[in-house]
Amino acid sequence: MLSVTDLQKTYPSGDEALKGVSLDVTGSETVAMIGPSGAGKSTFIRCVNRLTEPTGGSVELDGLEITGLSGKELRNARRDMGMIFQEYNLIERLTVMENVLSGRLGYVSTWDAFRRKFAGDDIERAYEVLDRVGLGGHENNRADELSGGQRQRVGIARAILQRPKILLVDEPTSSLDPESSRAVMDLLTEIAAEDDIPVLINIHEVDLAEEYAGRIVGLRDGQKVFEGGPDDLDETARGQIYRGEEIPEGAGPTGKVAEAGTPGESSQEEGQIRRG
Amino acid sequence: MTDYQTWERRTPRQRIGRYILMLIVLVAAAVSWQLLQINYSYLGTAPTEFMDLINRMYPPNVGYTGEIISPMIETIHIAILGTALAVLMSIPVALIGAENTTPNRFTFVLGKFIISASRSVNVIIWALVFVIIFGSGALAGTLAIAVRSIGFCSKLIAEAIEEIDPGQVEAIQATGANSIEAAIYGIVPQVKPALIGVSTYRWDINVRASTIIGFVGAGGIGVELNTSINFFAWQQVLTILLAILIIVVFSEVVSAYLRRKVR
Amino acid sequence: MATEQPEQRTWRRPTAFYNHYVKWAVYVVITVFLLWSAWNMRISPARIMDGWNAAVGLVEGMVPPEYTTQFKNELLIEGLVESLAMSVIATIVGVIISIPVAFMAAENIAPKPVYWTGRGIITVSRSFHELIIAIIAVKAVGIGALAGVIALSYKTVGFFAKLLAEEIEDIDSGQMEATEATGANRVQTMLFGVIPQVMPRIIGLTIYRWDINIRHSTIVGIVGAGGIGATLLNSFDQYDYDFFLTIIIAIIAIVMVGELISTYIRGRIQ
Structure with a gap:
């Protein structure tokens, strides 16, 4: 099982890509990570196998702490994590x-x-x-x-x-047509079930996430703003993830929610996302 | 009186710019022509002299063919060995001369320096230097060709290394491979076409170069050619020229074939 | 490994050659040839030792480069100026000859017999090194810059016409057809349908070739075809190694300046 605690990444330029994200992935579940571009989804996945070096927090795979490893130990740890890339690589x-x-x-x-x-x-x-x-x-x-x-x-x-003990999948479908996307997602979930390994997928197509994932995690501005089943992902939750809206008082069911960014901060990004 | 519309291709400013440029070219040409102080009487007799030369050359001396086989083979040896040495040595130079693989700033500058030093000195000058060091013969020629080619090969290979897709290297690293394996699988396949292309292309150039370094005593067919010309043995000269032509065309065909083979 | 389970499949990397035996045969042939070449160099430890000593002697003789005597300085400047002048004239003459040859050698506009003639001219021009042409030119017109100009112009034709012909073959034939469709004759078609498309390339190639001609003009003097090369060979023959180094440094400087100018202008055109 993969256990990530308070993962942080600050780039030398000062950009905070991850501001302390925690996540557990266990069993043979498929976890989809959604969020707008630049929310830190790719950085998160790449910090898990340390293609990108995290600046804080911890990553544990089956009890082994990954963040402190170097050389041979790191390579052995990477053998246990299969990674699939957006541009296939x-x-x-x-x-x-x-x-x-x-x-x-x-x-x-x-x-x-x-x-x-x-x-x-x-x-x-x-x-x-x-x-x-x-x-x-x-x-x-x-x-x-x-x-x-x-x-x-x-x-x-x-x-x-x-x-591998876990599959890390970084935007597997964004370079593919809808039909191939489905075939790839079918395959990934099938493998998770047959080989009994968990899959952590970054994905920007929300409908695919809802259809295939057992659990959905929403990321915004480097913070986890939503976590729950596909059914919990209602309009309010989407609003939080994609438009940075505050949770209205007494609104319908939402997932377990961390605090969202203030609306004022994100108004500029909001426009960008809508245009995109 | 009707006012016709006029049409000009360029704006006045562009036109003045062009005129100035043309003027510079014309002045440069005139000054150069003046400086050369060419004796026009030579120019007048040149066609006659040239036809006379051709008459003296033809027919080629067929009996001489046997004597030039061994220097021709030496020429090819020089070209191939010189190219092989150059490519071998240019791989490390390219690695330190490429922005994405160089270990630090100093090695990068060193790489660039080697590249430009090797490129800015003509092969015949390198040949002179190596003849002083190792005496006349094919060794001096081979080293001259090799040293002159390092800059050319390293520059092009370094460019190829700078253009690789880092994602492929990353994917191999993500499987837990070590850095040498990541280079073998991630970098080498991406650079291979450039490597083959550059070496065959340079080989092409080196075949031509190895025919002349004999003028300064660095081995190959150039020695024979120089001697034949000095003794006014024009029929031998034509034989040698034909032999060079055959080899150059042959090497061009081979290198074009190799480049096609490696996609 | 694989032998214990006979049903296990094996895999071999497909080779670019016909099969793996051919591949190994090719490798062996290449290795043997390289070894043969190396053996022909007659390399021996004694020779390398001598070479080391000679190299040390050469460096000692060269450093510091000589730049004191008035006479030699004049010789140097004179040679360099002549080299530069030769490169300019040879480029102009070469390009003027090249342009019709390039049109002849462009498959899409020239009829077949003309095309093959054009290609033939290019191949012959490219085959011989400039020094071979220079040495023959010296015999034909005598020692001096004229021989150098002839040699460099001759080499320019092969280079320039080849690249320009390739450019002409790549042009947008629609523009040519559109010009023809207006009823233009052949020359008018060239002027309006072809030349405008290749003009930037002609200028770029001219500058580029000038750059190359500077390099060549500094060495054709070795066989008596004018320029600094003659001075270079003289200093070498008289073991005047410190002047030899001065000349080489001067050549490098002038070549680099030429390259800078050429790169700058070509950058501006594109």
């Missing part, structure tokens, strides 16, 4: 198989990695995973020959091959 000029097998790089020696020599088990499993994501027979295609939806499935296959 495949090695475009390598074959699909090499991309999938690169999920095992944390386990092979550098020399074997150079010779593309992976264990037979890994290769067998790579074939299985490729079948599972619907790309059987594509192993010798180069990644740049595939369509967007196919590439994202290669990205998922690479992450599963790590046998």
Whole structure:
């Protein structure tokens, strides 16, 4: 289980991307993180496996504190977290198989990695995973020959091959058409259920979040402003997340809510979000 | 009287600017022409001289072909080994000369300095220097070609490194790979086409360069060519020129093929 | 590893060559060739030691560069000015010859026989190094700047016409057709449909080639074709290494200034 406590990130420029966010992800649940652009969703996910260095707080995976690790220990911790990227981040000029097998790089020696020599088990499993994501027979295609939806499935296959304890998914659908988006989301939730691992997804399409997630977390200005089931996400909650509205006194059911930013502060951003 | 509408392509200011530019070019040309003090009588006799030269060259000396095979092979050796050395040495130089891979400010400046020092001295001057150091022969030529090519290769490879997609490197790091593995999987595949393209392109240039460094004693066919010209053995000269032509065209075809192969 | 379970599939990276044997054969051939080349260099420890000593001697002889004698300074300035003048004239002459050749060598406007003639001129011009052309020109017109101008102009044609022809092949044929459709004749079509599209490129390439010609004009003197090169070779032959270094520094300076100017102007055009 992933347990994040009071995570903070302040960039050298002084921008506060995360102002103390806490979140637990357990079992095989799918947690969707929504919020306007710039709310800190990507920063949060990237701080979990420390592609971005958090400036405060703690991240624990199955009791192991991630934030203090370095070198070999950090790499071993990263092996347990599969990450899927918005722009797929495949090695475009390598074959699909090499991309999938690169999920095992944390386990092979550098020399074997150079010779593309992976264990037979890994290769067998790579074939299985490729079948599972619907790309059987594509192993010798180069990644740049595939369509967007196919590439994202290669990205998922690479992450599963790590046998991760959690999947971190950063905007998996924003470069895809609606149909491919659904296929990718179906696949992710299916894997979570079958492999019994939790999935933490950043997503900006609220309808997809409501449809696929077991729990939704709303982020605004680096703070958690909403947490609850898809049914709790009513107009008031959306108002808080996307327009920074104060909770009206005695309004309908909302999730467990932290304090939201003051309306005055966010009036400028509000306009930007509406335009976007 | 009817007032016709007039139409001018450019505004007066643009036109004056253009005239000034043209004037500068004309003045530069006139001054240069004056400075060269060309003896026009030579220019008048040049066509005759040239035809005479061609007459003396033709037909090429076929019997001489056997003698130039070994210097031609040496020329190719110089070109290939010089290019290979240059590419090998330019990889570290490119890594420190690229903004996103250089360890610190000092190494970056060092990289840029190596690149510009190597590029600003002509191969024939490098050849002179290496002939002093290692004496006449192919070794001096190879080193001259290598040193002259480092700047060119490093500059282009560094540009390719600066243009890579950092996301791919990040994705490999996220799987728990170490930094060497991240370079092998994340950087090398992205830079490979540039690497192959640059080395074959430079090889092309180096084949031509290796035909002339013999003029200063640095090995290759240039030695034979220089001797033949000094002895006015024009039929041999034509034979050598034809041999050079064949090799240059051949190397161009090979490098074009290699560049196509690596997408 | 994989051998224990026979049903387990294996995977090999597909190769750019026909199969893995061909791939290894190619690698072996390349390695053997490189080793052969290296062996031909006759490198020996003794030679490297001698080389080290010679290099130290050379550096000692060069430093500090000489800049004191009036006579040599005049020689230096004279050579550099001649080199610069040669580069200007050669660029102008070369470009004037190149433009018709480029039109001949553009596949989209030239008829086939003309096209092949144009390509042929370019290939022959590109094949030989400027020093080879210079040495022949010296035999034809005698020692001096004229030979250098001929050599540099000749090389300019191959470079300039090739790049300009590629540019002409890339033009928007719609503009050309539109001009033709108004009833313009062939020359008018060139003037209104083609030249305006390639004009910025012509200017840019001219400046670029001038930059290259400066570099070449400093060395053609080595074979007697005018410019600073002759002085350079003389100082080298007379073991006058400190003057040799002075000349090289002067050449580098002038080449860099040329490059700066050329980069600046090309930046302004685009």
